[in-house]
Amino acid sequence: MSTIESVLQENRVFPPSAAFAAQANVAGMAAYQALVAKAAADYEGFWAELARQHITWSKPFSQVLDESNAPFYKWFADGELNVSYNCLDRHLPARADKTALIFEADDGTVSKVTYQELYHRVCQFANGLKSLGVQKGDRVIIYMPMSVEAVVAMQACARIGAIHSVVFGGFSAKALHERIQDARAKVVVTADESLRGGKAVPLKAAVDEAMAMGDVDNVQKIVVYRRSGAAVPMQAGRDLWWHDLVKGQADSCEAVPMNAEDPLFILYTSGSTGKPKGVQHATGGYLLGAILSMQWVFDAKPDTDVYWCTADVGWITGHTYVAYGPLALGMTEVIFEGVPTYPSAARFWEMIARHKVTTFYTAPTAIRSLIKLGADLPRQHDLSSLRLLGTVGEPINPEAWMWYYEVVGQSRCPIVDTWWQTETGSNMISPLPGATPIKPGTCTLPLPGIMAEIVDETGHPVPQGSGGMLVIKRPFPSQLRTLWGDPERFKKTYFPEELGGKTYLAGDSSRRDEDGYFWIMGRIDDVLNVSGHRLGTMEIESALVANPMVAEAAVVGKPHEIKGEAVVAYVVLKRARPTGEEAKKIVAELRDWVGKEIGPIAKPDEIRFGDNLPKTRSGKIMRRLLRAIAKGEEITQDVSTLENPAILEQLKEAVA
Numbered sequence: 001m002s003t004i005e006s007v008l009q010e011n012r013v014f015p016p017s018a019a020f021a022a023q024a025n026v027a028g029m030a031a032y033q034a035l036v037a038k039a040a041a042d043y044e045g046f047w048a049e050l051a052r053q054h055i056t057w058s059k060p061f062s063q064v065l066d067e068s069n070a071p072f073y074k075w076f077a078d079g080e081l082n083v084s085y086n087c088l089d090r091h092l093p094a095r096a097d098k099t100a101l102i103f104e105a106d107d108g109t110v111s112k113v114t115y116q117e118l119y120h121r122v123c124q125f126a127n128g129l130k131s132l133g134v135q136k137g138d139r140v141i142i143y144m145p146m147s148v149e150a151v152v153a154m155q156a157c158a159r160i161g162a163i164h165s166v167v168f169g170g171f172s173a174k175a176l177h178e179r180i181q182d183a184r185a186k187v188v189v190t191a192d193e194s195l196r197g198g199k200a201v202p203l204k205a206a207v208d209e210a211m212a213m214g215d216v217d218n219v220q221k222i223v224v225y226r227r228s229g230a231a232v233p234m235q236a237g238r239d240l241w242w243h244d245l246v247k248g249q250a251d252s253c254e255a256v257p258m259n260a261e262d263p264l265f266i267l268y269t270s271g272s273t274g275k276p277k278g279v280q281h282a283t284g285g286y287l288l289g290a291i292l293s294m295q296w297v298f299d300a301k302p303d304t305d306v307y308w309c310t311a312d313v314g315w316i317t318g319h320t321y322v323a324y325g326p327l328a329l330g331m332t333e334v335i336f337e338g339v340p341t342y343p344s345a346a347r348f349w350e351m352i353a354r355h356k357v358t359t360f361y362t363a364p365t366a367i368r369s370l371i372k373l374g375a376d377l378p379r380q381h382d383l384s385s386l387r388l389l390g391t392v393g394e395p396i397n398p399e400a401w402m403w404y405y406e407v408v409g410q411s412r413c414p415i416v417d418t419w420w421q422t423e424t425g426s427n428m429i430s431p432l433p434g435a436t437p438i439k440p441g442t443c444t445l446p447l448p449g450i451m452a453e454i455v456d457e458t459g460h461p462v463p464q465g466s467g468g469m470l471v472i473k474r475p476f477p478s479q480l481r482t483l484w485g486d487p488e489r490f491k492k493t494y495f496p497e498e499l500g501g502k503t504y505l506a507g508d509s510s511r512r513d514e515d516g517y518f519w520i521m522g523r524i525d526d527v528l529n530v531s532g533h534r535l536g537t538m539e540i541e542s543a544l545v546a547n548p549m550v551a552e553a554a555v556v557g558k559p560h561e562i563k564g565e566a567v568v569a570y571v572v573l574k575r576a577r578p579t580g581e582e583a584k585k586i587v588a589e590l591r592d593w594v595g596k597e598i599g600p601i602a603k604p605d606e607i608r609f610g611d612n613l614p615k616t617r618s619g620k621i622m623r624r625l626l627r628a629i630a631k632g633e634e635i636t637q638d639v640s641t642l643e644n645p646a647i648l649e650q651l652k653e654a655v656a
């Protein structure tokens with residue numbers, strides 16, 4: 001809390017420069033306010049006009065918002081469109097030879113793909129998928145490295161109406177298995193290996209392992225893109241090479257007209273129970289959110305910009321701001337296979353200079369680690385092409401913000417601190433760079449049409465300056481439609497009865513300052529934010545107790561200088577509480593175990609052993625005490641309701 005207090009006293013304000021405002025898509029606060037007012041005056045008319053203006057519809061819609069089955073809202077429900085058509089075909093008349101993708105491999109090899117070429121590659125792969133029997137509505141799992149092919153696979157699914165579900169390449173075979181099963185996927189698209197920071201990550205082997213876990217009869221084919229050339233076993237009849245699949249396929253393919261409400265993709269994310277949630281997005285509203293935020297937040301200038309979002313396609317940011325948004329605008333974008341620190345911590349700065357990047361979008365955790373590894377490195381590179389910077393995924397601390405602003409952006413580039421979520425599909429609260437005066441540490445104001453508010457438990461707005469729950473009062477086009485296969489969980493999680501059943505509950509706490517700016521304070525549920533990645537504490541707990549040695553586990557977060565939050569696990573073993581070398585050995589084993597169960601990002605940073613966990617007499621684990629212990633704070637809370645107060649002393653002993 002203390003850091004939050006201090007950032008709220010932030011009083012540095014940076015209005016957009018006259019030069020930036022002069023060329024901006026939304027220039028000046030009056031223009032922003034006019035859009036806000038327009039949305040308030042005629043909510044449906046506002047969205048309808050934008051949807052007609054920015055999307056190419058194969059069948060125009062006549063309905064706008066359908067609230068009859070709230071909270072299962074529908075947008076543009078009688079309209080038809082195809083997202084891949086909007087990202088590719090419609091640019092061909094004017095931009096066929098324009099570079100769509102600049103791909104930079106881990107080893108520095110650069111390749112470029114024009115819109116015409118991308119169109120052909122997407123069509124060929126779409127035809128390939130069709131030849132495997134993939135039809136509209138079928139699910140396709142994409143477990144790929146950052147690559148042109150990952151984007152091609154996503155676009156190809158969109159083209160034929162298949163629903164993709166991208167699984168981050170850093171997730172384990174177990175996590176992949178869970179998603180393949182839940183989505184009942186027909187096809188899995190993967191690669192032999194991914195290459196990151198000079199190291200190979202075996203993807204196909206993980207797919208094989210997932211398939212061997214059983215109960216995945218739904219999977220008929222596994223398509224393997226040859227990236228590293230490593231020898232991988234191919235199971236006859238089930239596995240086939242990407243290059244063999246596309247060989248001889250026609251390089252055009254009908255973009256199937258989709259209903260605006262047809263699902264475009266499912267993306268699994270962590271929630272407050274052990275089971276990941278399959279966030280389901282719809283075709284029309286999602287595309288609109290992607291396009292408008294590119295226009296408003298990223299001030300897209302398709303003819304001159306080189307856009308680079310560093311997110312992996314395994315996350316929502318890599319969906320909206322790599323695979324769809326920039327292409328829907330006909331922009332040139334950079335796609336990067338590797339990591340920011342390889343071969344050195346100057347990689348990002350070298351790449352910005354090399355590709356003359358104008359718009360750079362990354363995560364605070366990356367910024368913090370690059371400051372640590374070489375705060376001066378950006379000055380050694382020509383970053384004069386940059387005109388706009390962005391951050392996403394977690395609150396950015398003002399120190400990191402100032403460095404990003406002064407050293408990377410040379411005090412010339414506005415920073416858009418974008419608050420949004422897997423569930424919202426596109427940016428929700430963010431400066432519009434030619435309008436909003438920015439302050440370090442705040443995502444500032446809602447986008448036009450986004451009715452964000454902060455309320456208490458009863459749904460009433462809190463006074464300015466007070467903390468509360470961040471909600472969005474009216475449905476918006478890019479919001480999730482449901483959770484795949486679990487509409488009840490969708491309702492309970494996002495539209496709770498306590499708030500009337502129609503207000504979107506984001507799961508974050510926030511406050512507003514005297515300018516009405518939003519300051520995100522963190523999650524109100526049991527979700528951690530580690531390096532900008534969402535991890536459920538329950539997910540990690542379930543992984544730990546699945547280990548035969550473990551009787552009980554509780555996981556909490558603690559502040560971490562680079563990662564934002566670190567994972568701390570309290571573990572009760574079935575055997576006696578280990579100490580010394582034995583404890584160290586078990587810590588290493590359990591960390592590896594969690595890496596295998598979920599993925600390396602979920603490995604606890606710290607594990608502490610106890611004979612028990614602090615519980616109330618009714619058996620509830622007192623997590624706030626565990627959080628205090630993890631932070632090394634004095635315990636000032638009342639512990640009189642504790643069944644076993646003596647346990648606290650034991651848990652304070654950290655394991656090296």
Ligand code: WTA
Pocket residue numbers: 269315316317391392393394395396417418419420421422423443506507508520522523529532533534
């Ligand atoms: C957090 C990522 C502060 C927040 C797009 C949210 C942020 C969760 C910001 C969603 C930001 C995202 N400032 N916090 N600019 N952006 N968050 O689903 O807690 O991976 O609920 O989507 O990240 O994470 P997700």
